[in-house]
Amino acid sequence: MLLVCSRRCGGKLFRALFAEVDIDSSGAYLDHRIAQAGYICLNCGSPALDLSEVPAEMQREADEEKAPPGAAVLCPVCETLVQVDSAMECPNCGAPLEVAGGT
Numbered sequence: 001m002l003l004v005c006s007r008r009c010g011g012k013l014f015r016a017l018f019a020e021v022d023i024d025s026s027g028a029y030l031d032h033r034i035a036q037a038g039y040i041c042l043n044c045g046s047p048a049l050d051l052s053e054v055p056a057e058m059q060r061e062a063d064e065e066k067a068p069p070g071a072a073v074l075c076p077v078c079e080t081l082v083q084v085d086s087a088m089e090c091p092n093c094g095a096p097l098e099v100a101g102g103t
C-alpha cells in the first residue's frame with residue numbers, strides 16, 4: 001500500500017474508512033484488517049489514494065477499452081477461420097459471414 005493525499009498536502013497520516021478492528025474484552029486494540037479501500041488524509045481531510053492500486057486499476061480500464069475478443073467463425077465456404085471484428089466477409093473467398101449470437 002502506498003497512500004498519498006489527493007491534494008498532495010504532504011500529510012503522512014491517513015485513516016482507513018472501512019477497517020475492521022479486533023479488540024479484546026477490555027477494548028484494547030489487537031489487530032485490524034481493511035474491509036474496503038477508502039482512506040482520508042488526517043492532515044487536510046481529503047480523500048487519499050492508494051498509489052499501489054492505481055496501475056492495476058488503469059490496467060483494468062485499459063483492458064475494458066479494448067474491443068472484446070472478436071468472435072472467430074469458420075467460413076462456410078472455404079472453412080477459413082476468420083476473426084470477425086470489423087470485416088464481415090471471408091478474406092479468403094469473400095463469402096459473407098454470419099456472426100453467431102447477433103440480434
Ligand SMILES: [Zn+2]
Pocket residue numbers: 005006007008009010011041042043044045046
Ligand atoms: Zn492532505
Ligand SMILES: [Zn+2]
Pocket residue numbers: 075076077078079080090091092093094095
Ligand atoms: Zn471463405
